[in-house]
Amino acid sequence: MPDKTLPKTDVVIIGGGWTGLTAAYELAHAGQRCVILERGDHRHDATSFAGPEEHDELKYALRYTHMMDVKQNTLTFRNSRDQRALPMRRLGSFLPGEGLGGAGIHWNGQIWRPLPSDLEMRSHYVDRYGSDVLPDDLSVQDWGVTYDELEPHLDFFEKICGAAGYAGNLNGESRDGGNVFEGPRRNDYPNPAMKQPISNTLFGKAADEMGLHPFPMPSANVTKAYENPYGAQLHPCTYCGFCERFGCGYFAKADPIICVYDRIKEHENFEIRFKSTVLRVEKSEDGKTATGVTYIDDQGREVFQPADTICMNAYALWNVHLMLVSGLGTPYDPETRTGTVGRNYSYQTIAAVDAFFDDEIITNPFMGAGAMGVVVDDFNGDNFDHTDLGFVGGGYIACKQYHGRPISYQPVPEGTPSWGREWKRAVRDNYLHHADMVIHGSSMSTPENYLDLDPTWKDAFGRPLMRMTFNFPENDRKMSEYVMNRTVEIARNMDNVTSVSSVNLAAPGKDYTIVPYQTTHNVGGAVIGTDPATSVVNRYGQMWEHHNVFVFGACLFPQNLGYNPTGPLMGLAYWTLDHLKNDYLGNPRPLMDA
Amino acid sequence: MPTYSRRAVLNGLAATMAASLAPARHAFAQLDDRAFFFLADTQARLLASMCDTLIPKDDFPSASEAGVVDFIDLQLAGPYGQGEGLYLEGPFPEGSESQGYQLPFTPAELMRRGLNAFGEAEPGFADGEESRREDMLTRLSEDDVDLGDVPARAFFDELWQLTNQGYFADPIYGGNSDYAGWRMVGFPGAHAYYPSFVANHNVPYPQPPMGINHDPGGDGGLPRVTKRQEG
Known part of the structure; x- marks a missing residue:
């Protein structure tokens, strides 16, 4: 029994990040009384993220002061089912957030759209290459929602962020200098592309000379004074080099606090409760709906908050954890390959290529921005012919200058010792003369990569930790190696380059490891689709088994595409909210037949 | 047992190491007369010689000259050293490398045990020539030194991370004295x-x-x- 039961609200929203605050904004304006429960604290760009204090690499980038606390909740991890999963005892591979704005305050601002073919991955590949192209060990599937359906919502989110870029496909017209592979967009970016430093410029020049199609990375680091559709004021980026892992005190990186929260916080239908950790979603007696959520409030009391509609807006992993501990949906069983909650967890492949310049090139790496990059998308998705390659998917190649923070940015040529006199000299000689390329690749889902509950370890609230079972499928390793080798070719063609080295974190024969940072792009586990046997929610983001529960975020992705997830997941969020507001609320029911 | 100031402790290193340990000026000069917060004197001396093998003096200061020992002492005495951001619920079965840190020690416990065990295993370390100290640290990094219940590699990794952080973190943490690390690279x-x-x-x-x-x-x-x- 809870210590306290509160009066019923229309909507309870679990989590105060990008999707949760956006849900509150849209639903409050639709007349719904919304309560957000956020496990972390209030914070604000002006008072919490201002420089120079925010420009503290040790505190934020290495001690993770803006991130979730693993003492409260972590997960256990293993590469395969025959291992014992062990706790992720400190953060490493990915960095979920905590507090107002969630992980949305410490992103780099790389704002992408999915390719049209990404959203229909299975049918696209089968149509183009025949049914043998997808091996049995990949559980790749269509999203159930198309690019044309998402386009207006992707467009709107770019306006919310004041995105900076240059359209490569404007209403079907291909434009040199933009991403010629992207789906048609109805509008150009609201702001012009970012400035580029010498490293990115030389990368673009080399790629162009090779017949590839370089373009400026789409950026939510804003380039001009800008007012978004909600009335938020954003300022031009200062290229300070403290984006990823930091909040932006300049109001220059779009984040959920300044873009959404400030515009809804005074609304009569809006309430947010901090230090409020949701323990579980409660189900009705017949199990067909949810009745509300039980949470621990800021006084440590167990509180029941009843609601007509429940929106799950926690980070991808913790949405799945909440479903598992609440008995929402049916957990996935890898033995029988039945059930859906926890199924199709996937991640992202990351490889890196370093190019070292002679002394004529001075890069000033500390002048950076999270999304200041030049990108080649020729090897992403199905933008290139996959015949006989032995894999599906791809990734973008980006030359980025996003920081020169001196603990984390110590590029040295291959063969340099990892400490000592020679290492010290190499760090000194190369810091100002290096280009940083990343291969940011897709990751296919498989029947053996999944999330469930751990039998041994518990979180601070006595709930079982979630257990992650994951390794990169062979498909992804081949893909990552292939695109990395294309990147090495570009790097070798860059002017003034004296040496090139590469590393593939998804290399053939190498286990995925939870230790080094890769990306905070965990996806899947509660995927979207049109078949209840292979998805947790229908194509509107509504749970098949509990129609008043709507699910948001990257947990919906059936497999990971080659892009950063924030753009696609916010497109999905606006799509879900559109149907929730305009169809569901007037007549609550399952929006699709099972 | 008498307590000596941190600068006296570091200046008491063997002749090969002691050349110019105390920087002429640094942000935490007022701490020079104080004892270390966490480290015992023998641990501090050993740590200084290990740090200075990892980041030796050249045109730019060595690690200890740049205040790295002070940095590590403060880190180990503070929240990081005491296990903030570290999930330490048992049991602690051995895992694979891909599963990450699985020891029951906070960073402070790991460093204390590691320094004590390494000091016993390699008693001549601080007096050794640089090439000999490099060899010993290479063996440490390759898990080729017996430190009892502390895996050598885990101790080395913690030592190297803290040393590197101390050389390049903002000077408000006691290291990177006089911006030694930042001047070196141009940050x-x-x-x-x-x-x-x-x-x-x-x-x-x-x-x-x-x-x-x-x-x-x-x-x-x-x-x-x-x-x-x-x-």
Whole structure:
């Protein structure tokens, strides 16, 4: 029994990040009384993220002061089912957030759209290459929602962020200098592309000379004074080099606090409760709906908050954890390959290529921005012919200058010792003369990569930790190696380059490891689709088994595409909210037949 | 047992190490007369010689000259050393490398045990020539030294991370004294504002480093009025 039961609200929203605050904004304006429960604290760009204090690499980038606390909740991890999963005892591979704005305050601002073919991955590949192209060990599937359906919502989110870029496909017209592979967009970016430093410029020049199609990375680091559709004021980026892992005190990186929260916080239908950790979603007696959520409030009391509609807006992993501990949906069983909650967890492949310049090139790496990059998308998705390659998917190649923070940015040529006199000299000689390329690749889902509950370890609230079972499928390793080798070719063609080295974190024969940072792009586990046997929610983001529960975020992705997830997941969020507001609320029911 | 000041402890190193340990000026000069917060004197001396093998003196200061021992002492005494951000619920079965840190020790416990065990295993370390110290640390990094219940590699990794952080973190944490690490690479620091400079290609940035609490090129005293960053 809870210590306290509160009066019923229309909507309870679990989590105060990008999707949760956006849900509150849209639903409050639709007349719904919304309560957000956020496990972390209030914070604000002006008072919490201002420089120079925010420009503290040790505190934020290495001690993770803006991130979730693993003492409260972590997960256990293993590469395969025959291992014992062990706790992720400190953060490493990915960095979920905590507090107002969630992980949305410490992103780099790389704002992408999915390719049209990404959203229909299975049918696209089968149509183009025949049914043998997808091996049995990949559980790749269509999203159930198309690019044309998402386009207006992707467009709107770019306006919310004041995105900076240059359209490569404007209403079907291909434009040199933009991403010629992207789906048609109805509008150009609201702001012009970012400035580029010498490293990115030389990368673009080399790629162009090779017949590839370089373009400026789409950026939510804003380039001009800008007012978004909600009335938020954003300022031009200062290229300070403290984006990823930091909040932006300049109001220059779009984040959920300044873009959404400030515009809804005074609304009569809006309430947010901090230090409020949701323990579980409660189900009705017949199990067909949810009745509300039980949470621990800021006084440590167990509180029941009843609601007509429940929106799950926690980070991808913790949405799945909440479903598992609440008995929402049916957990996935890898033995029988039945059930859906926890199924199709996937991640992202990351490889890196370093190019070292002679002394004529001075890069000033500390002048950076999270999304200041030049990108080649020729090897992403199905933008290139996959015949006989032995894999599906791809990734973008980006030359980025996003920081020169001196603990984390110590590029040295291959063969340099990892400490000592020679290492010290190499760090000194190369810091100002290096280009940083990343291969940011897709990751296919498989029947053996999944999330469930751990039998041994518990979180601070006595709930079982979630257990992650994951390794990169062979498909992804081949893909990552292939695109990395294309990147090495570009790097070798860059002017003034004296040496090139590469590393593939998804290399053939190498286990995925939870230790080094890769990306905070965990996806899947509660995927979207049109078949209840292979998805947790229908194509509107509504749970098949509990129609008043709507699910948001990257947990919906059936497999990971080659892009950063924030753009696609916010497109999905606006799509879900559109149907929730305009169809569901007037007549609550399952929006699709099972 | 008498307690000596940290500078006296570090200056008491063997002759090969003691050349110029105390920097002429650094942000935490007022701590020089105080004992270490966490480290025992013998641990501090051993740590200094290990750090200075990892980052030796050349045109730029060694690790201990740049205050790295003070940095590590403060880190181990503070929240990081005491296990903040570390899930330490048992049991603690052995795992694979891909599963990450699985020891029941906080960073402070790991370093204390590691330093004590390494001091016993390699009693001549601090007096050794650089090449001999390098060999010993190489074996440590390859898990080829028996430190009892502390895996050598885990101790080495913690030692190297803290040393590197101490050389390059903002001077408010006690290391990177006189901006040793930032001057070496050319990082101008925390007061960062480059909208009119970023697209000026191949132009060296002219300003000396300035940390969160310090003047550009300052001596670690109280901050004066912030100066304009761009020339």
